[in-house]
Amino acid sequence: MREANDPGAHGADDAPGALDGITRRTLAHYERNARQFFAGTIDHDVSQNIGALLAAIEAPAPFTLLDLGCGPGRDLKTFSTLGHRAVGLDGSAEFVAMARAYSGCEVWHQDFLHLDLPPDSFDGVFANASLFHVPSAALPEVLAALHGALKPGGVLFSSNPRGHNEEGWNGPRYGSYYDYPTWERHLAVAGFVPLHHYYRPEGLPREQQPWLASLWRKPNVNQRTERSNHPA
Template sequence: MEDPTSKTAATYDHIAPAFAAGNEHPDAGLQLFRQRFADTVPAGGTVADLGCGPGRDAAWLGGRGLRVVGVDRSAAMAGLTAARGVPAVLGDLRRPPVAPGSLAGLWSVAALLHVPAAETEATLRAWWTALRTGGVLGLSTSAGDSEGWEEVPSAAGRHRWFVHRDPAALLHLLGAAGFETVEHGLNTAGRTWLSILAIKREV
């Protein structure tokens, strides 16, 4: 079976400029969550934005004194991030292309929702490995209980793989992977979003 994330990345290559234009301004709930994440990461800390898209959040975080690198499977999206002056690399958020224990923070918004449900646990463990002890995870993903292809409303024939995760189940997997959840909450803006701030525990 084809990896759904490959087809999803190809879709983002196709829709990148329109997606960037339509998602430049985060809703109020995400703005507050993003600020809390930035306030929790030590000043000057290195942060990876996994699934950075066109670099909206990566650029914002860099403007708050953090050292940010964007990671995305879509070459078009990584290019848009780089055009903002943010270092960006092609990479798979399921296996962050960073040295183990090198990150003070890991930010991922509207990206885990494209990772097949069966790969959730392995992905979270890879994120735990990338963070240093005490490192901060800021995660926002779609809440729900379904998985499958969804057509892009503005691009007929183009599809993305979506996974809408059960909040309690995801929080349990984070704990099993070695994270301590500091806060979590739901916000409805188009979809229902689950936002989680968590810290890498010592084991």
């Protein structure tokens, strides 16, 4: 593991080809293990995270949501059952097919490092256990793409395994593991305002809570104007 980049810093593996190689290897792991992953995670209870995202959105329901790194579609199905318009996105072709079949939702086959998203389109982005796979050198661009895809006032949810700002290979998958202050700096650079964060699973001592969940708003136009009118 090497130290994860602070916002704005550049590391040794920043060459675009190197980053693509990292994501290809990680995705190949999911592709090979798609069926086992589905069986092992279909019953995971992430209702706390889904509830946190939906509660933070201020627009009138139903919402248009992007499930970023949707895997085989467990949460897409929940969003859709709740009456929202949910679109999935994943880099594994196997997961894309499974998520379409399981949820009946539209699912886009895209790599986080080459996102092509419609601007100002989503009330919420749900990134459950997915953004930690982005190497820190690529994170600013990915967060900027998500910011651009959210409607003004829209909300980004992320849940990631936390750490001490290190990144590297964890077996066949690459991961970046941030503490909250560093994660907040990355989100702030991308233009997000913090709403709140919590650690999971619920109700355990902190050392038994490996997951950091956090919610972020893309300021709406009025908020941006109000801020820029304030004297420094």
